[in-house]
Amino acid sequence: MSGYAVYVWGSFAAGLAVYLWNLIAPRLRRRATLEAIAEAQGDE
Template sequence: MSAEFWNMGGYALYVWGSFGAALAVHLWNVLSARAQRRRLLDSLADSEGEQPVDE
């Protein structure tokens, strides 16, 4: 690919920064949902007197 593509016509900082921010938010959303699911499953297991689910 050409340097002009990666430079994005002088807007590379904004374009790649936006991609980076979107990726960070997406990763945070996925990891947060997984952690919340884990806490919920552990809480349910505790309330039923069972061992926590190990995945």
């Protein structure tokens, strides 16, 4: 890779991090939303 391996693999790592965040973030947000709904229904 003629000395550019750090940049190439760094780009792959950054892309993987973004991909994983796109998988995990909606699940975390859904869980928080469901907990908030359950809490709001429990207060009534």
